[in-house]
Amino acid sequence: MRMLSVKTLTPIYALLLSASFAAWSQTPPPAPTFPKELRDQLQALRDAALTSDYAWHQLEHLTENIGPRPAGSPQAQAAAEYVAAEMRKLGLDVHLEPALVSHWIRGEEKAQLVEYPGQAPETTQRIVLATISGSSATPAEGITADVVVVHNFDELTALGHEKVAGRIVLFNVPYDERKALAGMAFEAYGEAVVYRGRGAKAAAELGAVASLIRSVGGADYRLPHTGYSVPAGIPAAALAAEDADLVEHLAAQGRVRMTLTLTPQSLPDVTGYNVVADLKGSEHPEQIVVVSGHLDSWDLGRGAIDDGAGVVISMATAELLQRLHIRPRRTLRVIAWMDEENGGGGNKAYAKTHVAEFSNHIAAIESDAGAGHPLGFYMKMPPAAIARLQPLLDILRPVGSTVFRSTPHSPGSDIDPLVEAGVPGIGIIQDGRKYFDCHHTAADTLDKVDPRELRENAAAMAVMGYALASMPDVLPR
């Protein structure tokens, strides 16, 4: 999940504790009902999901046999072909739909402090960091400059051109781990990630020769977090939290000079593929419900929580339906999006190709906030539409997914074009308290996913996806 804005998502635990919300969720308008057959099918799907390891095995393959899947990479290509083949095996109608996607390659990345207060003779200090995607390359031998530390854009502005020009700017803005642990991880993320997104641009405008941020995430284990940034014509990287603090502490004592070498390559866009796999509807094949996650990942880890998990629980929805011989009334479309992380080429191409069918897209679900326990759903749709889905609360209670949270924004960046066009958009609200510990790092690996929680997510996705595909009426927009 890329996400440069804090506004999309809101605190869940705060929400769960709020009396007004509790009142709202417990006293819906006159309760709609689902036909008994649909309820029975949803319960069967739920129970089958909660005992199935299909999603887990798919995640094993994507993360461990294929590995990291940055857009434009051979792994991303292999992953698209793999998912397509798996969906064909299930009998779905599968298309690899081409999209122009980014092609970014991390190069060498190293930094050291070469001058600082108290420096021992003949020594330097190693700085652990990760290039972020908008970075320009330094010369092979690196650049060397004084470092200036700020904590927000106002401090940068106050320094002005005179004190920024020719220097390396470090935005040392901590991710608020306490807020995250209180259930407001996305808010904490949003507050800090603006500096990853726009810091380099702001620094470059004042003449900085490079821009650094403190990694946006929790759990300080000398682990840098990469991610998207707006290209600003200067080198840009994220320091491990410990290194950001080191630089700040030393800079408070005197002059700090750093040699920084980053040699990323932003190559021309290449053709990548969204995997689009349809389980045709029995009554309204032209009506489409999307269940989706994004197949690309950052290069450092193996793309387990971001977002292999979202892809495999979408695949699991199809597998469950086929295994239980449950045919949706509308078409259930599994999409594995390409290049969510670094440009959104996949969703842009989908929007271009499918715009004529948008009015027939009944709803779109994207899971892109990890594989933590699913607390419920973000919903971008009118209250009347949310009300129609109330019968799902009973079905989902055993999964622990009982929150329907209305949101004014798209709950997933790949379904954003659909949502913009008025399609009801849904995201799974995963427990995100630890999500940003490993997000965009080398530690985004299979072991970070709990198999039981992944099954819960598969259940949530299958129940919501199938309900939308087979409920009597389509949702009001």
Added chain:
Amino acid sequence: MRMLSVKTLTPIYALLLSASFAAWSQTPPPAPTFPKELRDQLQALRDAALTSDYAWHQLEHLTENIGPRPAGSPQAQAAAEYVAAEMRKLGLDVHLEPALVSHWIRGEEKAQLVEYPGQAPETTQRIVLATISGSSATPAEGITADVVVVHNFDELTALGHEKVAGRIVLFNVPYDERKALAGMAFEAYGEAVVYRGRGAKAAAELGAVASLIRSVGGADYRLPHTGYSVPAGIPAAALAAEDADLVEHLAAQGRVRMTLTLTPQSLPDVTGYNVVADLKGSEHPEQIVVVSGHLDSWDLGRGAIDDGAGVVISMATAELLQRLHIRPRRTLRVIAWMDEENGGGGNKAYAKTHVAEFSNHIAAIESDAGAGHPLGFYMKMPPAAIARLQPLLDILRPVGSTVFRSTPHSPGSDIDPLVEAGVPGIGIIQDGRKYFDCHHTAADTLDKVDPRELRENAAAMAVMGYALASMPDVLPR
């Protein structure tokens, strides 16, 4: 802290819960007492330590201004000179005592899987690892071989020469984090670390071309843990836990080949220095009480918990005494040991130089298990000696250091030669539940130390050190 044997230290929380121990600690033999003046001084030291940031500021300097301090490095030299200067500032009689110490330099270290089941075309998988000190160097272009995974020495032996020769052996032995969290961190460590110590030797004996272990430690954030290993004539490294699991999972599916490049250099021993700083005793200057930690660290982190903390709380004992104008009856000797981690050259040199005074070493304390809350002390001395220290329990109660734990082994590796010679040996029992999360990793940085807990440790060291130096009689041996 190096430690290749599990036997030295024992579970604290289990201990605290044990009825027999509780009975023992609550019903000592006829209670000895300390003179009122000594009690007053100890309380004053304790209270001053609990409000002093001296140790913290020293730790800041050692970790952030000087940085990692591997034996033989310019940083280790600078650190010894710095500690000596600080002790002179306090008015101590300071000597930099030469010692032949190891000189090991980490080289390039990288690995990738180049063949494995399900491999995507044109791809490899990156393996995160850290060279361990007994490693031979590979050629610059690396070595490539099949990987065979085992979980203990018996499995290795069962494979035999035929299935090991020419291969890379991976000992995938997990550190038992649940045991660690239950207060048995050192036992968990000891169970796994034998493979770091002796795995390469065992693998080499069967013809392996390299030996890998799973990193010994908790908190899986793709963080390799380095450390000492017995040189075995083959390359040797520790994989991040995630990478050990990846290799194991893939090897269970079929052939796994790895290209491994490690270019460490084990250079000839060089002269390093123990810092030996005496605060002369007023009545028995010839009698010596040692308070100590080791100044060298591994190279990946900045040596905060291992063992900057031990050094700075020893320095703090001297600072507190001088600041409060408390003169010990015996000589209080602060030692900052060199090369605990990779050969023990410092303590060997001390033993050689000072063997004639060993009979006048009244006791030796070493703190080398981090900076967690001090629960009490390990004690290698006769029960009658431990009983003499019972009055300290009242003094230390406000610090929370109330356990005197008899141990049959030296509680610190640098004081081992003293303990072997019959000198009562003491270690601080730090809360070690999280110690091995960052131990020997890049994440051993200042932020891993809690300032309050460091003050508690300084209080524990000062109280124990001064009591030994000024109690009426010396401890029985």
